[in-house]
Amino acid sequence: MNGRWNPVSWFERLWIRNKIIAVYIPLIIVPLLILGIVSSRIFTGSLIEKMKRNSIDESNLILSQVNSIIQNTESCANILTTDLNKILSNNPETNDAYGEGQFRGQIESQLAVDLLIFPDVDSAVFIERRNSNIFTSYASTSDKDKEVFRSGILEKLQTNETFGVNHWLPMQQRAFLVTDPQTPVLTLGKIVTDINTGLPFGTLLLNVKESSLSSAYLNMSKGSPNHYFVLDNRGMIISAPEAGKLLKPLQDDELNRLLAANGSFSQVVHTDASSNLVTSDAYDKMNWKLVNVVPMNMLTGDIQKNSWMIAFIGIVCLLFGLVGAGVLSRVIVRPLFRLTKAMRKVKDGDLDSRSDIQTQDEIGLLTSVFNTMISQIQDLLQRVETEQRMKKEYELALIHAQIKPHFLYNTLDLIYVLNDLNRIQEARDTTKALADYYRIALSKGKEIITVGEEIKNAADYLVIQQMRYPDVFDFSIHVPSELLNEEIPKLSLQPLVENAIYHGLKTKGSFGHIDIDGEREGTAIVLRVKDDGIGMSEEKARAILGFGSGERHPASFGIFSVHERIRLYFGDQYGVSIQSEPGKGTEVRIMVPADNSRRKTYV
Structure with missing residues (x-):
């Protein structure tokens, strides 16, 4: 209809109670309005x-x-x-x-x-x-x-x-x-x-x-x-x-x-x-x-007084009409309203909602069909959720596999160059850090490791990267010891550190700093990776997590993978958040539960 208002469609979308009112009001108001306008014009002209x-x-x-x-x-x-x-x-x-x-x-x-x-x-x-x-x-x-x-x-x-x-x-x-x-x-x-x-x-x-x-x-x-x-x-x-x-x-x-x-x-x-x-x-x-x-x-x-009198009579008649509509609503529309209320709850996502109407008329039949349909939808959604979860696990595993070779190739090139320059001690340290990094990254196939292991993994990665870029940044790590035995998905900090180096500090043009710290917030653990690099806009931050980028894929596979894995393991209330200001730096926060019992049972 090209956006044009259609009164017939509007009337059809109204609730029955409102349809009754919509019919009553014109029957009362229109005659009084015509009477007031015509009499006012005649009296005014005379x-x-x-x-x-x-x-x-x-x-x-x-x-x-x-x-x-x-x-x-x-x-x-x-x-x-x-x-x-x-x-x-x-x-x-x-x-x-x-x-x-x-x-x-x-x-x-x-x-x-x-x-x-x-x-x-x-x-x-x-x-x-x-x-x-x-x-x-x-x-x-x-x-x-x-x-x-x-x-x-x-x-x-x-x-x-x-x-x-x-x-x-x-x-x-x-x-x-x-x-x-x-x-x-x-x-x-x-x-x-x-x-x-x-x-x-x-x-x-x-x-x-x-x-x-x-x-x-x-x-x-x-x-x-x-x-x-x-x-x-x-x-x-x-x-x-x-x-x-x-x-x-x-x-x-x-x-x-x-x-x-x-x-x-x-x-x-x-x-x-x-x-x-x-x-x-x-x-x-x-x-x-x-x-x-x-x-x-x-x-x-005097004509205005007459018009006000007609308006007063119209309001009184309108009130009587509304009372009559209310009576009809109680007798006819109330059961439909209760069924509609249950339907609206389902529309808002509450699939546990049911209608309790027990009448034997057409509304009772609609209620029975509605309750059966919602139960079937719940079963279907449970099956779809299981299939989608498995699909996400496969996709995230693929992304995870894509990230690992990239770092290995660059580190092997670094060891070769250090040996070629006869910097044997530095080559030995880099080789040891690489071995420790992959020992934790592989973790005998385990996906959940301790915070202490994850911090060690991030530190090995930073040692290797600092060896590659000694004039770009330095780093510090301050995580309380009472958090080290808590659990976290492996390779959660490394993609955040990598993003800080390549997108925050390398393009800065001056020496920078990366800081990793953590704390307990209520029943959750928060780990932060902060840099003083070039920062980013709010739109770019949303795009990194896959929101509002307008693209088929998120802007950063690494951070998006961390965010989705944490949500998959612990629930949608946990994950990654980004706070950044252009020209001042970026802070990326990871939030996970503080005890294993909060992990979803299907992981």
């Missing part, structure tokens, strides 16, 4: 459409109130212009303080009286052009009002040819000509002219606080998820419930692009942060946009 209509209606009502504030302010400006024109036209120019005081009182009283009719206008200011006097509808004691002459407001009104025309300045927060410097104001400016001559008397400024605009939608948004704010043509927030957002650009780039590309609309906007229902209504008179943002999670809160 709620969003209803919210769109409500938001559009509310926006129209809010803009109607805002428009009323704007028109009232403009009407106030027109009335003040007429009233100021009458006062200014009938007021002769005078330089006396009393006359000036009377004139100021008349102007400021008129400003204050007219504002009583228009509560949306917070304050009114008239700036006389003739003497640059500033008249306010409120008691002003601040000299900051004179900053108006440096602010550019007057010049802007005069250069835009706004004589007799209402001109709205952008929402701003300033420290002059306002009752509260901390509150942003929307200012209407108008040039007051002499109706007889057409010459300007001065400039009239009317201030509308931002709170007057926001009051139009704050009452509507109380207790609702609506969040209104007003944007001007610069993309600045000029009215919002949060004072910290006033006179700042809108931070949501996605919403900015949407507002810039569309006029009036109402739709759901998805961003990385959240999803919102956004309604925008244009107020063309001031080139503003009233925006309402409603978080979708607040809109769908």
Whole structure:
């Protein structure tokens, strides 16, 4: 199937108990899941459409109130212009303080009286052009009002040819000509002219606080998820419930692009942060946009509660289904489970496992067949094990025979060379060591010798090899005397020593050392062959013992032969282990039991 998941095969591999559960769960969950998804979609769509209509209606009502504030302010400006024109036209120019005081009182009283009719206008200011006097509808004691002459407001009104025309300045927060410097104001400016001559008397400024605009939608948004704010043509927030957002650009780039590309609309906007229902209504008179943002999670809160309720009901139904499956499992599946448990033990290697089901039905018949089959498998494995053991003995004997001639030829060549060089004493010592070596190696056909004999055999081998390679290594042997009478397969140390010389020290490039020692560890004897040669990698160590080499044969016949013979004689818990580090050396450990009784009976 090319690795593709097959639901039919998966279902067939399930236990019967799990099959019952696998059928119960879809029957309960799928209908509830479909019900939850369909009802959620229907309710969400209906709620969003209803919210769109409500938001559009509310926006129209809010803009109607805002428009009323704007028109009232403009009407106030027109009335003040007429009233100021009458006062200014009938007021002769005078330089006396009393006359000036009377004139100021008349102007400021008129400003204050007219504002009583228009509560949306917070304050009114008239700036006389003739003497640059500033008249306010409120008691002003601040000299900051004179900053108006440096602010550019007057010049802007005069250069835009706004004589007799209402001109709205952008929402701003300033420290002059306002009752509260901390509150942003929307200012209407108008040039007051002499109706007889057409010459300007001065400039009239009317201030509308931002709170007057926001009051139009704050009452509507109380207790609702609506969040209104007003944007001007610069993309600045000029009215919002949060004072910290006033006179700042809108931070949501996605919403900015949407507002810039569309006029009036109402739709759901998805961003990385959240999803919102956004309604925008244009107020063309001031080139503003009233925006309402409603978080979708607040809109769908009730729907989510409904979904949680459906999920809770589903969990309850699922629990009932699991209880029912459990009852069926006890009645029908339990005997099969016990038989399966016995089969799994056999699969894990426990061939002594048997099923104790005594029923007379089909499961009882399966149990009887299973128990008979396991007994037959045990007998077969016993026969195979005996045959394999004999085969290993033959193979190891062949490997052993292959190792012995190699050393003999090299030693005879060495004796010949020593005689030829007239080094008679060294030739005699080498001949004696060779004779002792083969006396122990042959051992009258015995495969098990004492540790003392094996140490003597390894020492004879090292004497001969040191004679051949005097500039390559030296050696030392430290084995406690209480270990010398213990037993070990013959030629267990020689292959390890040979490997240390040829693969650890000869290629090192400097003089090396081999150390043989031993100790008792619990009920076992450990003999170690250590060298300070070139070492090897962990992969090479595993390959020497025949693991993970990827080859048909192990990387070293000699060490592998020792390892397998020890395991054959004493069991798999004994044998050879290698610890090595490249560039530092190698330690090869032999572990054998400390008494003869641990040797396998078939050896």
